[in-house]
Amino acid sequence: MSSTVAEPGPAAGADEVPAPVRLLVDFAQALREEGLPVGSGDVLTYTRAMAVLRLSDVEDLYWGGRTTLVTRRDQIPVYDAVFRRFFLHEADRRPEPERTVLRAAARVVAELTVPQNDPGDEEQEGEQTPMGHVAANAEILRRKAFALCTPDELLAVRRMISAIRLAPPRRRSRRTASDRSGRRPDVRRTVREALRRQGEVGELRRLRHRRRTRRLVLVLDVSGSMSDYSRNLLHFAYSTRRATTRVEVFCFGTRLTRITRSLDRRRPDDALARAADAVFDWEGGTRIGDSLRAFVRDHARRGVCRGGVVVICSDGLDRGDPAVLADSMERLSRLCRTVVWLNPHKGDTVDFVPSTMGMMVAAPYVDLLLSGHDLRSLEDFAGILPTL
Amino acid sequence: MTRPTSVADLTERLRQERYLADRGLATAAYVALSLDRPLLLEGEVGVGKTEIAKVLATMLGRRLIRLQCYEGIDPAQALYEWDYARQLLQVRALSQHDLTDDGTVDRLYGPEFLVERPLLAAVRAGAGAVLLIDEVDRADDEFEAFLLEVLSDFQISIPEIGTVVAPSPPLVVLTSNRTRELHDALKRRCLYHWVGYPTPEREAEIILARAPEAADGLVAQVVASVTRRRDMELSKPPGVAESIDWVRTLQVLDEPELTADALRDSLGAVVKERDDLDLVLSRIDGVLDGG
Numbered sequence: 164m165s166s167t168v169a170e171p172g173p174a175a176g177a178d179e180v181p182a183p184v185r186l187l188v189d190f191a192q193a194l195r196e197e198g199l200p201v202g203s204g205d206v207l208t209y210t211r212a213m214a215v216l217r218l219s220d221v222e223d224l225y226w227g228g229r230t231t232l233v234t235r236r237d238q239i240p241v242y243d244a245v246f247r248r249f250f251l252h253e254a255d256r257r258p259e260p261e262r263t264v265l266r267a268a269a270r271v272v273a274e275l276t277v278p279q280n281d282p283g284d285e286e287q288e289g290e291q292t293p294m295g296h297v298a299a300n301a302e303i304l305r306r307k308a309f310a311l312c313t314p315d316e317l318l319a320v321r322r323m324i325s326a327i328r329l330a331p332p333r334r335r336s337r338r339t340a341s342d343r344s345g346r347r348p349d350v351r352r353t354v355r356e357a358l359r360r361q362g363e364v365g366e367l368r369r370l371r372h373r374r375r376t377r378r379l380v381l382v383l384d385v386s387g388s389m390s391d392y393s394r395n396l397l398h399f400a401y402s403t404r405r406a407t408t409r410v411e412v413f414c415f416g417t418r419l420t421r422i423t424r425s426l427d428r429r430r431p432d433d434a435l436a437r438a439a440d441a442v443f444d445w446e447g448g449t450r451i452g453d454s455l456r457a458f459v460r461d462h463a464r465r466g467v468c469r470g471g472v473v474v475i476c477s478d479g480l481d482r483g484d485p486a487v488l489a490d491s492m493e494r495l496s497r498l499c500r501t502v503v504w505l506n507p508h509k510g511d512t513v514d515f516v517p518s519t520m521g522m523m524v525a526a527p528y529v530d531l532l533l534s535g536h537d538l539r540s541l542e543d544f545a546g547i548l549p550t551l
Numbered sequence: 552m553t554r555p556t557s558v559a560d561l562t563e564r565l566r567q568e569r570y571l572a573d574r575g576l577a578t579a580a581y582v583a584l585s586l587d588r589p590l591l592l593e594g595e596v597g598v599g600k601t602e603i604a605k606v607l608a609t610m611l612g613r614r615l616i617r618l619q620c621y622e623g624i625d626p627a628q629a630l631y632e633w634d635y636a637r638q639l640l641q642v643r644a645l646s647q648h649d650l651t652d653d654g655t656v657d658r659l660y661g662p663e664f665l666v667e668r669p670l671l672a673a674v675r676a677g678a679g680a681v682l683l684i685d686e687v688d689r690a691d692d693e694f695e696a697f698l699l700e701v702l703s704d705f706q707i708s709i710p711e712i713g714t715v716v717a718p719s720p721p722l723v724v725l726t727s728n729r730t731r732e733l734h735d736a737l738k739r740r741c742l743y744h745w746v747g748y749p750t751p752e753r754e755a756e757i758i759l760a761r762a763p764e765a766a767d768g769l770v771a772q773v774v775a776s777v778t779r780r781r782d783m784e785l786s787k788p789p790g791v792a793e794s795i796d797w798v799r800t801l802q803v804l805d806e807p808e809l810t811a812d813a814l815r816d817s818l819g820a821v822v823k824e825r826d827d828l829d830l831v832l833s834r835i836d837g838v839l840d841g842g
Contacts, residue, residue, distance in 0.1 A: 208586065215585040216558065223558065226578035234738040236593060236745045337623025354635035358659060362642030464786050466730040494786065
């Protein structure tokens with residue numbers, strides 16, 4: 164019954180744009196300037212919506228736009244602010260939030276400093292490498308702790324990280340595919356073929372369940388003690404996200420940020436810069452327990468990691484209450500299939516005993532503790548992943 | 552039934568069906584009806600997303616067609632399927648003469664052998680239906696893309712029969728619990744509304760609309776208690792549906808007001824997780840008198 168819908172404004176074919184339409188288009192433009200992805204099609208819907216609502220009513224104006232121009236919950240505050248400024252002529256109330264801007268993570272190598280008391284020190288042979296000398300030998304780079312790499316070496320390492328392809332474990336899907344050795348009869352195909360042969364049932368066709376990859380969730384600690392390490396893992400996250408879409412990436416320091424969408428850029432530099440921008444507390448303190456609790460509350464219980472593998476990368480230096488961490492880990496372990504913890508402090512030690520409070524509290528709920536402090540250990544992780 | 556003529560009219564008619572919609576939801580639904588666009592509702596669990604589709608169907612005198620999404624749902628379960636067993640029986644029963652007749656095969660793919668699934672039913676019913684696509688976030692991406700195609704032009708082509716086109720599109724309501732982000736393309740097709748928790752006053756009204764015989768005092772206590780519970784960081788915060796259930800439970804138990812004992816006995820109606828139960832019970836005094 165689309166005939167009942169009025170066209171926006173009188174005689175829309177004329178050269179002159181009616182004033183109300185102009186106003187709405189300008190408003191949409193203002194939203195665009197604030198970064199809301201408003202397409203021309205959306206503006207058209209908006210004007211058509213306002214044609215059936217009352218333009219003079221501020222509430223209709225507000226809700227008409229919100230229902231047609233906003234597509235995600237997190238856009239609502241932006242919409243509200245622009246609406247207030249544009250139609251109510253109010254100044255923005257919220258000051259710009261203070262944020263630590265990280266210059267594009269991918270290009271940040273120049274200011275990368277090696278921590279003084281790095282955990283992996285003792286067993287690393289590459290300590291003496293003179294600065295600026297690029298060790299082209301990939302085998303050496305593989306075994307060198309990230310924290311000890313020179314900027315140039317790090318660039319090379321990051322390129323190699325990007326080449327690692329993660330294959331999350333798979334599970335049986337509800338969808339089916341034709342398969343000779345399948346167990347379930349494929350009634351559809353069998354009957355179709357029988358109809359072709361005038362009702363003569365021939366070979367019984369069979370189905371098997373397809374396999375699907377499990378979800379993979381990366382939760383990266385980007386606090387002060389872990390930030391260098393996490394920048395490398397961000398590359399890891401990016402290449403993983405490119406390889407399979409069933410990956411979610413979160414960062415935390417004092418609070419949790421979901422950066423999955425920021426990683427969906429075509430160019431790695433853009434993606435990483437965006438992801439880094441999205442994280443507010445890069446290099447702030449660490450509240451693992453609170454962050455994981457936020458993860459469980461806002462994401463895990465909605466099913467983000469149900470039946471999936473959760474990988475937490477952190478050194479376990481928690482400034483919060485250990486009880487909160489223990490509780491969150493316990494819940495998390497019940498909401499996903501496997502919990503993997505990557506702790507760079509583990510290094511190459513085989514019988515690593517967690518020494519930080521956070522790590523000790525979390526340990527009972529961790530299915531697998533790996534190091535991931537150098538390229539080779541990340542490759543090991545990629546190798547183990549499909550079997551989890 | 553006629554279409555509502557304004558947002559206020561729609562709100563009033565929803566109220567007569569005992570559904571209290573706020574201004575935002577009513578506007579979204581009104582625009583969806585007027586522009587024939589699908590309406591996507593996101594929000595917490597138990598805030599009435601599914602309910603509004605049902606109520607709209609009753610209100611408009613339309614048939615409610617529900618497609619419940621789940622992981623692994625495929626087009627055959629959403630569109631149509633041939634009744635293979637019947638087809639086979641039919642063929643076996645044919646005589647030699649029938650088999651040489653050209654029309655036989657066509658008849659085998661006739662409407663009587665077609666098993667209609669929700670989407671086909673909705674396209675056929677057109678404006679006579681409200682199509683509820685529930686929990687679309689649970690279906691996988693491929694299905695979402697397929698859904699986008701159907702929602703774009705409301706036509707379904709069945710190779711053996713031809714294309715079925717909706718005379719006029721049905722009202723489509725999609726709901727999502729945000730277990731994952733939906734595709735932008737799908738969101739673009741839809742009008743979007745976020746359904747939040749109602750204000751305490753509003754929630755009391757909603758409960759009274761659904762459980763009219765409840766005492767005002769009891770409802771106020773329940774609402775206050777539920778509101779505090781939502782701030783308690785429970786892993787499953789109670790929705791409006793839980794509030795309504797709770798009031799009804801208390802009525803069945805014949806409790807005129809919410810005492811500590813009444814709360815202990817009826818907590819299962821609101822708090823549905825072990826850890827949450829422990830948390831609430833440990834603070835039971837605070838829960839009751841506002842702490």
